[in-house]
Amino acid sequence: MDFSGAGINLKPQHYDEAIQLSDLENKDESVWFEVHTENYFVKGGPRLSYLQKIRERFPLSFHGVGASLGNPSLLTLPHLKQVAQLVKQFDPFLVSEHATWSSSQSTYFADLLPLPRTQTALASLCQGIEQYQEAIGRPILIENPTNYLDFVADMDEADFLMEALKRTGSGLLLDVNNLYLSSKNTGMNLDAYLDALEGERIGEIHIAGFAIDENFPERLLIDSHGSPVAEDVWQLLEQVLARFGPKPVLLERDDNIPSFADLMFERNKAQSYLERIPSKNNQVQLKHHEVILD
Amino acid sequence: MINHQDYIQAFSHFLQSGDDSKLSQFLASDESTSFLKIYRNGFYKACLSALQANFASLTLLLGEQKFDQIATQYIRQFPPRQSTLVAYGMVENAQAKSEKVGGIEADKLNQTVGFTEFFQQAMVHFELESLDKTINQTSLLDIALLDQAWISTLNQKNDNLVSLEQVQDFLAKGEDLTQLPFKLADSVSFVCLEYDIFLYWQNLKFNGQKGEANFSEKQEVILFWQYEDSVQAKSLSSTEWHFYRTFFESGSMEDALNAASQWDESFDISALFADLLNASLLKLEAQT
Numbered sequence: 001m002d003f004s005g006a007g008i009n010l011k012p013q014h015y016d017e018a019i020q021l022s023d024l025e026n027k028d029e030s031v032w033f034e035v036h037t038e039n040y041f042v043k044g045g046p047r048l049s050y051l052q053k054i055r056e057r058f059p060l061s062f063h064g065v066g067a068s069l070g071n072p073s074l075l076t077l078p079h080l081k082q083v084a085q086l087v088k089q090f091d092p093f094l095v096s097e098h099a100t101w102s103s104s105q106s107t108y109f110a111d112l113l114p115l116p117r118t119q120t121a122l123a124s125l126c127q128g129i130e131q132y133q134e135a136i137g138r139p140i141l142i143e144n145p146t147n148y149l150d151f152v153a154d155m156d157e158a159d160f161l162m163e164a165l166k167r168t169g170s171g172l173l174l175d176v177n178n179l180y181l182s183s184k185n186t187g188m189n190l191d192a193y194l195d196a197l198e199g200e201r202i203g204e205i206h207i208a209g210f211a212i213d214e215n216f217p218e219r220l221l222i223d224s225h226g227s228p229v230a231e232d233v234w235q236l237l238e239q240v241l242a243r244f245g246p247k248p249v250l251l252e253r254d255d256n257i258p259s260f261a262d263l264m265f266e267r268n269k270a271q272s273y274l275e276r277i278p279s280k281n282n283q284v285q286l287k288h289h290e291v292i293l294d
Numbered sequence: 295m296i297n298h299q300d301y302i303q304a305f306s307h308f309l310q311s312g313d314d315s316k317l318s319q320f321l322a323s324d325e326s327t328s329f330l331k332i333y334r335n336g337f338y339k340a341c342l343s344a345l346q347a348n349f350a351s352l353t354l355l356l357g358e359q360k361f362d363q364i365a366t367q368y369i370r371q372f373p374p375r376q377s378t379l380v381a382y383g384m385v386e387n388a389q390a391k392s393e394k395v396g397g398i399e400a401d402k403l404n405q406t407v408g409f410t411e412f413f414q415q416a417m418v419h420f421e422l423e424s425l426d427k428t429i430n431q432t433s434l435l436d437i438a439l440l441d442q443a444w445i446s447t448l449n450q451k452n453d454n455l456v457s458l459e460q461v462q463d464f465l466a467k468g469e470d471l472t473q474l475p476f477k478l479a480d481s482v483s484f485v486c487l488e489y490d491i492f493l494y495w496q497n498l499k500f501n502g503q504k505g506e507a508n509f510s511e512k513q514e515v516i517l518f519w520q521y522e523d524s525v526q527a528k529s530l531s532s533t534e535w536h537f538y539r540t541f542f543e544s545g546s547m548e549d550a551l552n553a554a555s556q557w558d559e560s561f562d563i564s565a566l567f568a569d570l571l572n573a574s575l576l577k578l579e580a581q582t
Contacts, residue, residue, distance in 0.1 A: 038378035044451030044481075046523035066377035071302050079377040104306040108374040110340035111333055113305060116320055120298040149329040150322035152296055213332070220329065 003059065003093070004246035005030030006270035008263050009253065015050040017260040022057035030271055032059035032093075034250050038066045041082045051090060061094040061204070061250070062087065063173075066108065069128030069142070070101035070115040075108055076128075080135035087136045094204055094248065096141035096173045097132060099125060099161060112145060117153035117160040129168040141173040141203045146223040147182040157188065158196035171203035176236045177229070177252075181210055181221045190236070199244035207237055207270060208252035226255030228266055237270070241277045249274060296320065309337050310373070341369045344379035345409060349441045351498040352413075352434065355425070364416055365409070372406045380449065383409030384442055410438040428507035436487040440495045440516065440527075443485045447518040447525045450481040456576040471567075472548040475579040478541055481520035482575060484530075490514045492529050521574050533558040537566065 010018055010033040021031060033054055040047055054060060067079055087095060100112040101124075115121045133139050144161060155163075165172060174197070182188045209227035213220035229237075229251070237249070249270045253263060304316035312334060314327045321327065345365045346353045353361040374382050385408035414435050456476065464471060490512040497503050515530045517538060530538065536557040541550035554561045570576050 039380060041376075041378040041380055042449035044453070045447075045449045045520060047449065049523050068377065071298070075375070075377045101302065103377055104302050106375050107306065107310075108377045108379075109306070109309050109337045110344075110374060110379055111336035113309075113333055116296060116298075116301055118296045118298070120296060121301070124298050148332050149325045151320050151325075152322060216329065220332070222332070 003032075004248055004274055005032055005059075006249045006251065006267050006274060007032035007034055007059075007061065008251050008267050009034045009036070009063065010054065011253075011257055012047065012050070013257065014260040014263070015054070019050075019053050019057060028271075030274075031267070032061065032248065034061040034063050034094075037062040037064040037083055037086060037095075040086055055090050055092075060090060060092045061096070061248070062090070062092040063143075063250075064095070064097040065112065066102055066110075067097045067128065067132055068101045068103035068108075069097050069132060070099065070113075070121060070125045071104060072124070072128045072131055073103040074106045075103045076131065080132060083132070084135045084137075087138075094141060095136060095138065096143060096204060097129075098143045098145060099164065100145050114145060114147065114151055116151040117155050117157060119154055122160060122164060125164050126167045129164060129170050133168065133170065139168075139170050141171040143173040143175050143206065144178050145182075146175075146178040147186045147188065148220060148222075150186050156192070156196065157182070158193045162196060162198060162201070165198075165201050172197065172201045173204045173206060174202050174240065174247075175206035175208070176240055177206065177208040177210060177233050178223060180230075180233050180236050181223055184221050185219070194240065194243060197244075202244055202247055205237065205240060205247050205249045206252055207233055207249060209233075224255055225252050234269070234273075238273055241273060246274050246277050305333075309334050310370070338366065338369060340379060341374065341382060342366070344382040345369075348381075348383050348445050349409065349438055351441050351495055352438045354498050354502060355429065355434070355437055355504060360420065364413060364420055367416055368409055368412045372412065375406050381445075384446060385411070408442070410435065410442055413438050428509065432511075433489045433491055433507075433509065436485075436489050436491045437495055437498070439485050439487070440492070441499070443483055443516070443518045444499065444525055444527070447481050447483060447520055447527075450520055452479055452481040452520045452574075452577075454577040454580070455479055455574045456571060456578050458571050460578070461571060472551070476547050476576050477545060477579050478538070479519055479575050479577045481518075482538075482542070483518045484535075484538065484542070485516045485518065487514045487516065492516055492527075496527075519573070519575055526573065533561050534566070537561075 018033060021027065035051065040051060042048060051060075064083065067083070068076065098112050099115065101115060102109050102111060102113055115125060129140065129142060142161065142164060144157065147157070161172060164170070179190065179193065183190045207229045208223065208225045209229050211222045211224035211226060213222050241247070251263065251267045251270055301320050304320060308314045308317045308330060314330050317330065318327050342362055342365055345368070346358070346361065349361070368383070385406065417431050417434060461471070464474060488511060489509050491509045492514055494505070494507065494509050497505050515535045516527055517530050518525060518527045520526070533554050537550045537554035540553040541547055544550065551563055554566070555563070
């Protein structure tokens with residue numbers, strides 16, 4: 001089934017309103033929800049109960065933030081065990097993670113930390129992706145990071161990511177906000193970046209708001225997820241959709257959370273962008289598991 | 295050729311210490327190390343947010359600034375050892391503690407301590423003068439323990455609960471209820487307080503109000519459990535505490551009922567049993 005609706009990353013304060021959406025007479029079939037996988041690393045209780053109710057009503061996607069794909073550590077195996085359990089229980093239509101690292105030995109640094117784009121880092125990232133895919137029994141999507149400064153590099157980011165996807169059979173989660181911020185923060189060339197991507201590997205797109213860094217206002221934009229999507233990012237989304245065709249688009253909001261109605265209003269704007277784009281039958285093809293909705 | 299582990303170690307060292315001297319060799323030639331602090335700030339901010347959320351009443355009572363001072367010390371000494379912050383600051387299995395780290399009991403496997411335990415040790419070094427005089431280190435610890443119990447209970451599994459219909463079924467079949475493998479529900483936990491601070495905590499937790507600190511030094515035991523996906527808590531009488539403690543420790547309802555009856559001869563067993571059922575406090579252990 002071809003699916004390219006617009007979704008929202010779901011926060012606990014919006015569980016009830018999200019569930020109520022499914023009771024509407026003219027339920028919008030294009031709505032879907034994404035959650036941070038690690039927020040459901042709990043034994044039981046209302047979080048899991050609500051997630052079950054959401055899953056019964058809407059397409060659900062898992063977006064991981066703690067797997068440390070770029071540096072598998074002592075925390076990796078217990079982490080993957082929990083992810084696998086959740087994937088088995090909820091059968092999300094997409095599972096994604098980041099091309100970053102966050103753990104070393106037995107310490108979790110709770111942030112999406114940058115990888116140098118070197119051959120050794122690429123090998124480490126591929127090892128992390130393969131371990132993850134092996135644990136959950138299906139391919140995942142890998143998100144491009146936000147860059148705040150440049151590290152040593154043997155290759156451009158788009159080439160680095162494409163190589164990782166090819167080696168591991170994974171797909172790309174293209175975060176256009178991250179892409180925009182990286183271009184502003186480090187001078188990354190957007191056209192060259194998009195030219196280097198293989199559209200059929202893009203399985204999901206993220207949009208979000210950003211903030212201007214207090215200490216370096218002229219130089220740094222921060223991936224804050226704390227404000228509405230900026231006009232420049234909407235334009236980039238339009239450009240990306242026109243180039244690669246419709247994909248599932250996810251509105252991220254993790255800070256200064258507005259009302260559910262406000263989020264839906266912004267999400268509906270993304271949906272209208274999707275509906276303006278003619279379908280190119282560009283559904284991502286993953287190695288082991290097609291993106292299929294029941 | 296850049297060694298990936300050298301890079302990871304240099305970055306880890308920077309995140310933990312703030313020393314970026316080993317990391318500069320990995321930056322592109324024209325980059326300034328000053329931007330690196332975005333990542334260190336991100337790490338601390340995420341951990342602080344998690345601790346503030348998990349100890350929300352304590353944060354409100356202490357004020358964010360003072361809480362963050364103590365929490366920052368905790369993050370430095372005991373950074374997260376799990377790749378999620380959902381339970382950061384909690385050490386669930388107190389029996390796993392067996393080693394000393396800086397004078398504090400540490401979990402043998404992951405070399406960490408719970409935030410409440412750290413807080414107990416650390417708060418003597420922090421000024422508490424701006425707080426109400428009734429609020430002292432012991433009552434603050436009570437608040438921290440209540441916060442912790444609430445979150446832990448919220449995220450507990452709570453399967454195999456016994457329903458009234460099941461019990462009626464057992465009675466109809468002539469079963470002796472005291473011989474059935476009843477246990478306390480998995481979500482049940484107890485908090486022993488030094489102050490009768492439970493109502494004050496509830497006002498902090500659910501109304502966000504500090505109010506007047508009208509509590510006194512008086513031991514109180516609070517029962518926490520999950521009921522229909524929400525957290526319940528109640529203050530236990532001495533007799534109830536005798537029952538629950540014996541039941542929790544021995545796993546035998548018969549022993550627990552005997553202990554409660556010995557403590558208080560007028561103890562109404564049937565009323566307590568009805569309460570246990572109505573509140574979903576019992577589970578039935580699978581028989582092999």
